[in-house]
Amino acid sequence: MxxxxxxxxxxxxxxxxxxxxxxxxxxxxxxxxxxxxxxxxxxxxxxxxxxxxxxxxxxxxxxxxxxxxxxxxxxxxxxxxxxxxxxxxxxxxxxxxxxxxxxxxxxxxxxxxxxxxxxxxxxxxxxxxxxxxxxxxxxxxxxxxxxVVGHPRDPYHRVDARRSSRHVRISADGVLLAESRTPTAVFETNLPVRHYLPRADLVADLAPSDTVTTCAYKGVASYLSAGGLPDVAWTYPQPLPDATPLAGLVAFFDERVDVEIDGVALARPRTPWS
Known part of the structure; x- marks a missing residue:
């Protein structure tokens, strides 16, 4: 087997x-x-x-x-x-x-x-x-x-960014936050697929917060709040060399919002950020 x-x-x-x-x-x-x-x-x-x-x-x-x-x-x-x-x-x-x-x-x-x-x-x-x-x-x-930032890099951990044409809709409590047909899908080991969206595809007004975090693979992230949800999204203004395709794009915590991909609603993943 x-x-x-x-x-x-x-x-x-x-x-x-x-x-x-x-x-x-x-x-x-x-x-x-x-x-x-x-x-x-x-x-x-x-x-x-x-x-x-x-x-x-x-x-x-x-x-x-x-x-x-x-x-x-x-x-x-x-x-x-x-x-x-x-x-x-x-x-x-x-x-x-x-x-x-x-x-x-x-x-x-x-x-x-x-x-x-x-x-x-x-x-x-x-x-x-x-x-x-x-x-x-x-x-x-x-x-x-x-x-090296954040923590030592795991040689068995990958972060792959792929341009996509899938239709991504993100909402919260029925209110549309973002909609895109040009997302960048990020496939990271042991994490849910994240969809990074162009800022032009954001519908809701996102307010920057003072929160920052560091990823050993992608760099320093700045956080954004929207729809009454604090720190529900993030962006990498100056990503590390291995993550340059993500510069300026915005991703949302699928754990805290409702996500549809090509018309199919996704279940909210269970992670430390749930």
Whole structure:
């Protein structure tokens, strides 16, 4: 019987996962180098949907000291249900201090203010001698000579933008918000298809908000409110190089509006943004 790849990947979610990467990884805090490694790996703790960098202890320039009394950064939600089966996942918003595998909490110090709980040594033989580092601890990360934003990129995560001629209608409580026959469909791993629309196809007045978020694959998003729904849409004014087709287009949360594609109403997906 054929194995569905998505089901195979979902089945691995409760496991501690890792993948070596052939990239030089560096991190700084306040202009001080914390680590420099060409032997890094990506590590997903059980339940995590995005990875963190792990590097050999020998590649850490900062001083690492045990900090067992510190719980670490625990902001954001705990496990949330995602998908039709309601699988429990830890989203990127869940703080680094929420560890789901045994290990030791470490503080990184450089002589300046210590980064408490910013490192974690898993108790796993395949990761022996490595420490996982909180992406939000250092203020600057590079892969080779290019900056990384949001979180480390998953090599098995894709974001594909495709021009389309499908008829997209978006409404809320019966009020039309947008209608387009020239959307750009974005197919992103483990996420609903998003339809990015030209601003000329917006019917409702969209008001900019102060909310911004960062996507490791697409860049910094600015948010828009419409129809009494705060932050119901977003746009990438200056997307990252891999997402340039999305520049200036507007997408809506299908979780919060009613979407029709070629006259067929879509069910609202169940995601962390529902």
């Amino acid at each position: 054929a194995l569905r790849v998505g089901d195979h990947l979902a089945a691995s979610l409760p496991a501690l996962r890792h993948e070596p990467i052939a990239r030089r990884v560096r991190a700084w805090s306040g202009g001080t180098l914390l680590l420099d490694s060409s032997r890094a790996a990506l590590v997903w703790e059980p339940g995590r949907v995005v990875p963190q960098y792990a590097v050999p202890v020998d590649d850490v320039v900062a001083t690492l000291t045990p900090d067992p009394g510190y719980a670490g950064r625990r902001d954001g939600p705990g496990a949330v249900p995602v998908g039709p089966a309601g699988a429990q996942v830890l989203t990127p918003e869940t703080g680094f201090g929420v560890h789901s595998t045994p290990g030791a909490v470490l503080t990184m110090s450089t002589g300046a203010a210590p980064l408490r709980g910013a490192a974690f040594r898993p108790e796993d033989p395949d990761l022996a001698g490595h420490v996982v580092v909180d992406f939000a601890g250092p203020d600057t990360w590079w892969e080779e000579d290019e900056p």
